[in-house]
Amino acid sequence: MCDTCGCNIDHGHGHAHNHPHEHDHNHDQAPGNVDMGRQSLLNLNDRLAGDNRRLFRDKGITVINVVSSPGAGKTALLEKTMRELGRDLKVAAIVGDLATNHDADRLRASGAPAHQITTGSACHLDAHMVHHALYHLDLEALDLLFIENVGNLVCPASFDLGEDLFVVLLATTEGEDKPLKYPVIFLKADAVIVNKTDLATAVDFDRTTALAHLAEAAPKARIFETSAKNGDGVALWCDYLRKLSVAKKRTFSPA
């Protein structure tokens, strides 16, 4: 895999000049204006995300990128989800945090493999980190892979990981207007999960307003409402994931 990722070479397509050779190229356009071809600064990430996506497709793995602010309940929901889906599907998780292995330890306790990425200071996962984490999982025996991103509603929006489904969690404790405050990430959402419904009354969560804001800010998202604590709504969410997995296997099955 790593030969295609190129992680042992210069990441910016830089040309390492540690070997003697003749520079025999056209100098017509220099000095002066250079056309850079409108290339994207996310080119490298997008290319690696494309590699991840091809690999997932070949293996028939459905991949879910889960983002939220810190403490919205990503890990708790994935614990419940993986326990439920683990009964009939092979599931695994990659989880990103700045430090500690706490989340991977918790997810592993649900009975499925989990690999922790500690990003140090990075505020998001990128396609390259995910690519390397894949070495730690048995992809041959996998139906669904959850990628629990670093808790952050800003940066993860810019980095494609090769996922099928981009999911944003919104806890009732965060308030109804989060989707309006973080429009970029909500616009990208394929699904939004309103979590901690068990606390909605205690924190005066205005469900109608929240759903109206989601309709504006996350127009293409399918909405789920769950309590990772008592399990409400988790079955519907899991059914949806099962259907996604079946559809992906049917679409990309070599047979």
Place this chain on the structure above:
Amino acid sequence: MHEFGVAQGLLNVVLAKMAENAGSRIVWIKLEIGVLSGVEEEALRFAFTALAEGSPAQNTELRVEKIPLRCYCSVCDSVFECRPFAYRCPSCGMASHDVRTGKEMNVVAMEIT
């Protein structure tokens, strides 16, 4: 926070191009940054200045063109400009999430001397 990563990507791209072209330093770089790109212009400038120190991109002027968010309305068959989270066609009021511009993070051109 990821502006440093974006700035490093920019530096890699322009320095690689420098290696192909005879020249001593980069005068300016033209960029397109969409309002939905997640890149804050000032943070990017700061990060690029810090990273470019001592390279041919030191003191390079970043010419940033802000690209507005534009969505497509299928009812009116027209493209309209809007603010993030107000994705409604001004003519018919229809909501649209068919984003046509605003996610750009592109290097367009540069001048080297």
